[in-house]
Amino acid sequence: MEPTRHRIYMDHSATTPVDPRVVEAMRPYWSEVFGNTSSAHAWGQEAAAALERARETVAEVLGCRPSEVVFTGSGTEADNLAIRGVAWAARKAERGNHVVTIPIEHHAVGHTVEQLRDLFGFEVTVVPVDEHGRVDPDDVRRAIRADTVLVTVMTANNEVGTVQPIAEIGAICREFGVPLHTDAVQAAGRLDLNVDRLGVDLLSISAHKFYGPKGVGVLYVRRGVDLVPALTGGGHERGRRPGTVNVAGAVGLAEALRLAEEIREEENVRLQMLRDRLIERVLESIPDVRLTGHPTERLAHHASFAFRGVEGASVVVQLDLEGIAASSGAACAEGEPEPSGVLTAMGFPPEWAVGALRLTLGRDNTEADVDTVLEVLPRIIAHLRQ
Numbered sequence: 001m002e003p004t005r006h007r008i009y010m011d012h013s014a015t016t017p018v019d020p021r022v023v024e025a026m027r028p029y030w031s032e033v034f035g036n037t038s039s040a041h042a043w044g045q046e047a048a049a050a051l052e053r054a055r056e057t058v059a060e061v062l063g064c065r066p067s068e069v070v071f072t073g074s075g076t077e078a079d080n081l082a083i084r085g086v087a088w089a090a091r092k093a094e095r096g097n098h099v100v101t102i103p104i105e106h107h108a109v110g111h112t113v114e115q116l117r118d119l120f121g122f123e124v125t126v127v128p129v130d131e132h133g134r135v136d137p138d139d140v141r142r143a144i145r146a147d148t149v150l151v152t153v154m155t156a157n158n159e160v161g162t163v164q165p166i167a168e169i170g171a172i173c174r175e176f177g178v179p180l181h182t183d184a185v186q187a188a189g190r191l192d193l194n195v196d197r198l199g200v201d202l203l204s205i206s207a208h209k210f211y212g213p214k215g216v217g218v219l220y221v222r223r224g225v226d227l228v229p230a231l232t233g234g235g236h237e238r239g240r241r242p243g244t245v246n247v248a249g250a251v252g253l254a255e256a257l258r259l260a261e262e263i264r265e266e267e268n269v270r271l272q273m274l275r276d277r278l279i280e281r282v283l284e285s286i287p288d289v290r291l292t293g294h295p296t297e298r299l300a301h302h303a304s305f306a307f308r309g310v311e312g313a314s315v316v317v318q319l320d321l322e323g324i325a326a327s328s329g330a331a332c333a334e335g336e337p338e339p340s341g342v343l344t345a346m347g348f349p350p351e352w353a354v355g356a357l358r359l360t361l362g363r364d365n366t367e368a369d370v371d372t373v374l375e376v377l378p379r380i381i382a383h384l385r386q
């Protein structure tokens, strides 16, 4: 196969490059304004002021109070803090023992909930999703019990891009007085994350998914939600997340979120056009392929497919040889292709669920990039099927 002329990055759901304006905003906070935000002196206070400005920016985008914004070390940590924090607080207050979730959560949520069940004796109800990866809010309603202490449902799925009916689930949770957490890591910078419109009590985001730095996240915690910190230590972040705060990271997250919000709607229109062209042509030009995820209720930049009888991991390797970055939902354990857990939960049989491919577009992708993929991919699939 002939190599493509330039490299094409189409894995923006894995991570994004840091926007140069974000790098610039962070620059002073490495060695000029380097104080510890807990220090009483001028150095510390200067850093603390920058941190509070970052908090206000995030609060503005989420439509919440600055005091409800907790900076964390990642999206994973935000999920851990939300789920374990609320469950442990409920345990402490003897309020209940039951958590509701869905089967296609990221491991940061899924494994945390499993740990609550396996090590801490919580009961877990996993509400199924349909063939498009969507949960029915009425099923969530039926799963809620008198001893339910938390519902956690992601805003948008990382593997198939499906957007969940969070506002409807939020209204149900409010009716029952049960806190709702949403992992909005894939949705941040792409959907409206106003916490009141969504009706959520806790929401996780991670800067590196919206052109910010890696290793910094935010957990929104609605005032009044009781939380036991998942880490123990000092009193940083109002006692909810101990550890000297990553000021440069927080500044970077806030600037990246502000910039993403500024162009969100316009960029979504552009990405959706590219995505739809990609999806349409792939379905037209390749036999035995299915679109995975919801046909319309999906993230604007997200195209994902299942190819029957082809290993997704092999497609990713072949695309990489052509200079194209994509990803597969299927993990490979010792050479044995393992079906994607997400696709399996959506009802895909194994011969389809091993063949997952995700192409996620970003700010730098053009129509020409899409056309290159459309030229290369059918050849790769045909070659692998031989």
Ligand SMILES: Cc1ncc(COP(=O)(O)O)c(C=O)c1O
Pocket: 013, 014, 074, 075, 076, 077, 079, 106, 108, 154, 156, 157, 158, 183, 185, 186, 206, 207, 215, 216, 217
């Ligand atoms: C839906 C979802 N949740 C959580 C995470 C974890 O975020 P982080 O990489 O910041 O730990 C990811 C990252 O891939 C994700 O896609």
